[in-house]
Amino acid sequence: DVIPRNLPNDHISHYDLNKLASTPMAAYNQERVLILSPMSRFYDEYWANLLKLTYPRELIELGFIVPRTADGDVALKKLEKAVKLVQSPRNSKEAKFAKITILRQDNESLQSQKEKDRHALSVQKERRANMALARNSLLFTTIGPYTSWVLWLDADIVETPNTLIQDLAGHDKPVISANCYQRYFDDEKKEDSIRPYDFNNWVESDEGLRIASTMSDDDIIVEGYHDIATYRPLMAHFYDPNGDVNTEMQLDGVGGAAVMVKADVHRDGAMFPSFPFYHLIETEGFAKMAKRLGYEVFGLPNYLVFHFNE
Amino acid sequence: DVIPRNLPNDHISHYDLNKLASTPMAAYNQERVLILSPMSRFYDEYWANLLKLTYPRELIELGFIVPRTADGDVALKKLEKAVKLVQSPRNSKEAKFAKITILRQDNESLQSQKEKDRHALSVQKERRANMALARNSLLFTTIGPYTSWVLWLDADIVETPNTLIQDLAGHDKPVISANCYQRYFDDEKKEDSIRPYDFNNWVESDEGLRIASTMSDDDIIVEGYHDIATYRPLMAHFYDPNGDVNTEMQLDGVGGAAVMVKADVHRDGAMFPSFPFYHLIETEGFAKMAKRLGYEVFGLPNYLVFHFNE
Ligand SMILES: Nc1nc2c(ncn2[C@@H]2O[C@H](COP(=O)(O)OP(=O)(O)O)[C@@H](O)[C@H]2O)c(=O)[nH]1
Ligand SMILES: Nc1nc2c(ncn2[C@@H]2O[C@H](COP(=O)(O)OP(=O)(O)O)[C@@H](O)[C@H]2O)c(=O)[nH]1
Ligand SMILES: [Mn+2]
Numbered sequence: 001d002v003i004p005r006n007l008p009n010d011h012i013s014h015y016d017l018n019k020l021a022s023t024p025m026a027a028y029n030q031e032r033v034l035i036l037s038p039m040s041r042f043y044d045e046y047w048a049n050l051l052k053l054t055y056p057r058e059l060i061e062l063g064f065i066v067p068r069t070a071d072g073d074v075a076l077k078k079l080e081k082a083v084k085l086v087q088s089p090r091n092s093k094e095a096k097f098a099k100i101t102i103l104r105q106d107n108e109s110l111q112s113q114k115e116k117d118r119h120a121l122s123v124q125k126e127r128r129a130n131m132a133l134a135r136n137s138l139l140f141t142t143i144g145p146y147t148s149w150v151l152w153l154d155a156d157i158v159e160t161p162n163t164l165i166q167d168l169a170g171h172d173k174p175v176i177s178a179n180c181y182q183r184y185f186d187d188e189k190k191e192d193s194i195r196p197y198d199f200n201n202w203v204e205s206d207e208g209l210r211i212a213s214t215m216s217d218d219d220i221i222v223e224g225y226h227d228i229a230t231y232r233p234l235m236a237h238f239y240d241p242n243g244d245v246n247t248e249m250q251l252d253g254v255g256g257a258a259v260m261v262k263a264d265v266h267r268d269g270a271m272f273p274s275f276p277f278y279h280l281i282e283t284e285g286f287a288k289m290a291k292r293l294g295y296e297v298f299g300l301p302n303y304l305v306f307h308f309n310e
Numbered sequence: 311d312v313i314p315r316n317l318p319n320d321h322i323s324h325y326d327l328n329k330l331a332s333t334p335m336a337a338y339n340q341e342r343v344l345i346l347s348p349m350s351r352f353y354d355e356y357w358a359n360l361l362k363l364t365y366p367r368e369l370i371e372l373g374f375i376v377p378r379t380a381d382g383d384v385a386l387k388k389l390e391k392a393v394k395l396v397q398s399p400r401n402s403k404e405a406k407f408a409k410i411t412i413l414r415q416d417n418e419s420l421q422s423q424k425e426k427d428r429h430a431l432s433v434q435k436e437r438r439a440n441m442a443l444a445r446n447s448l449l450f451t452t453i454g455p456y457t458s459w460v461l462w463l464d465a466d467i468v469e470t471p472n473t474l475i476q477d478l479a480g481h482d483k484p485v486i487s488a489n490c491y492q493r494y495f496d497d498e499k500k501e502d503s504i505r506p507y508d509f510n511n512w513v514e515s516d517e518g519l520r521i522a523s524t525m526s527d528d529d530i531i532v533e534g535y536h537d538i539a540t541y542r543p544l545m546a547h548f549y550d551p552n553g554d555v556n557t558e559m560q561l562d563g564v565g566g567a568a569v570m571v572k573a574d575v576h577r578d579g580a581m582f583p584s585f586p587f588y589h590l591i592e593t594e595g596f597a598k599m600a601k602r603l604g605y606e607v608f609g610l611p612n613y614l615v616f617h618f619n620e
């Protein structure tokens with residue numbers, strides 16, 4: 001038993017981390033999953049998709065972090081409304097999530113960073129560093145001693161298989177990332193189509209390593225932008241509509257769209273560096289950190305989740 | 311208000327990180343302090359000292375992580391007994407700590423690391439890496455969205471000023487470390503005396519940087535051992551019995567004896583690297599990471615805490 005003696009009256013909790021497992025039979029073993037979503041906008045489709053997930057809701061905790069912007073204000077209002085509805089005391093235990101935490105983002109530390117590095121940092125680097133700080137605040141304050149899995153799910157992912165949690169856990173990998181695509185209307189062919197969206201899931205290349213070796217400590221490589229040609233194989237391009245949906249590939253960088261992480265990886269210290277870590281930051285730096293901690297990182301090129309299209 | 315709308319019935323919690331402060335007037339402002347102690351042995355003197363701290367107990371949470379060893383079994387039993395006594399339902403709210411979490415350490419990830427790196431790692435490196443993993447597990451699972459300060463206090467620190475928390479918080483620094491000494495009987499002078507104990511509080515030196523620059527990615531420098539002469543100024547040697555107890559000095563490495571950290575530093579991502587980070591690991595690597603996150607690290611050379619002497 002993971003929580004052998006929880007004595008709320010005395011405010012003492014005992015946890016045995018050795019008995020806490022993250023297994024391919026997560027639901028059967030009643031493993032707790034923490035879904036974390038940084039959220040600058042609230043999309044009804046994201047919420048509807050979340051409610052359609054078939055993993056037992058009483059084993060799911062949700063964590064959100066909302067920026068202190070006008071967009072964030074609107075998102076927070078919508079999120080609160082949606083949350084109140086599903087967590088209504090009139091709903092059964094099975095219909096409710098185990099716990100929901102909503103954080104309002106602190107922007108002071110970024111401000112100070114901004115001041116310091118304004119000249120050195122490109123806008124992209126600043127944005128990614130900000131996202132890293134938000135992810136870390138969310139992670140550090142919501143992961144519990146009883147958490148088995150952490151699912152990072154961006155708030156603009158509007159469509160996934162209903163069995164997302166079981167599917168990703170089933171691969172039994174320390175870190176595993178879905179392939180993030182986007183639906184769009186192909187104007188030429190006059191038909192609905194899909195296209196790759198997230199280019200942060202990649203395999204390191206010799207050229208990527210060579211470029212990194214010439215860089216100074218504070219430089220970063222951000223994948224998916226064309227100013228630096230790393231020739232890294234991008235998982236987005238490995239999608240095969242006729243291939244096995246369970247095909248796995250080893251990755252060196254991941255994006256944040258839909259990534260399942262065994263909680264022990266985070267508990268060992270894997271976080272989202274806001275500073276260049278091997279010239280990588282945020283989710284890409286997280287993948288590198290997981291690897292430095294001795295864990296393997298995987299992706300599922302044929303397992304698609306879909307990003308909102310505005 | 312930091313916890314504006316805590317709706318336990320609906321399992322929804324809102325937290326505004328911007329309203330969460332870590333100020334020099336911590337007790338007056340009712341700031342929550344999390345005291346974290348990795349514990350391989352339970353010392354009555356450590357516990358007695360903890361109970362003598364004058365910071366309001368209802369604002370203090372405690373977190374322990376106990377290794378899965380024979381020593382750990384004994385420590386756990388003693389700790390549980392001590393905890394039950396102070397948290398007794400018959401005690402007033404003021405006499406009890408706000409929350410106590412006891413973790414039993416997971417040793418699987420270290421095992422796997424051990425297997426992999428057995429040849430490369432010296433015993434010291436393995437021990438420090440293990441400690442880093444233990445500290446991270448403890449940190450990630452106990453820090454809450456309402457935590458203002460984290461006090462790292464080793465379980466073999468048997469004597470501190472009663473005002474330890476107020477004193478360290480009063481300096482209003484992101485990270486501040488006390489000077490860790492040890493009482494002993496001077497056989498020559500036939501009198502009680504004190505001597506430096508923890509050499510992990512240090513200032514980087516040109517020679518330290520030079521040595522690091524010649525090292526491979528996986529090499530580490532561990533301060534306080536004489537196989538590598540870094541000529542780093544060690545805070546342990548800056549103690550002046552006649553000096554101002556409030557004297558501050560900037561540090562580049564810290565030990566874990568008694569270190570106060572503003573919770574935002576951890577929330578931004580500062581953890582204890584178990585892998586070489588700028589050739590540093592554990593508490594020394596943590597100091598470097600805090601600096602990479604833009605925070606300053608300080609020590610108090612004339613403010614002593616005392617390590618157990620067996
Ligand atoms: N907390 C927080 N979330 C943000 C911020 N900016 C974007 N997000 C969210 O973080 C996720 C990824 O950001 P997004 O801008 O969509 O990145 P992209 O899709 O990779 O271009 C989405 O869930 C956003 O809603 C921010 O400043 N703070
Ligand atoms: N959880 C855990 N704590 C440990 C372990 N080894 C030592 N400790 C604790 O960690 C702190 C520092 O360890 P210690 O061996 O005293 O280091 P030193 O004083 O720097 O030589 C003390 O509070 C110990 O009780 C371990 O394997 N696991
Ligand atoms: Mn997006």
Ligand SMILES: [Mn+2]
Pocket residue numbers: 464466617
């Ligand atoms: Mn010690």
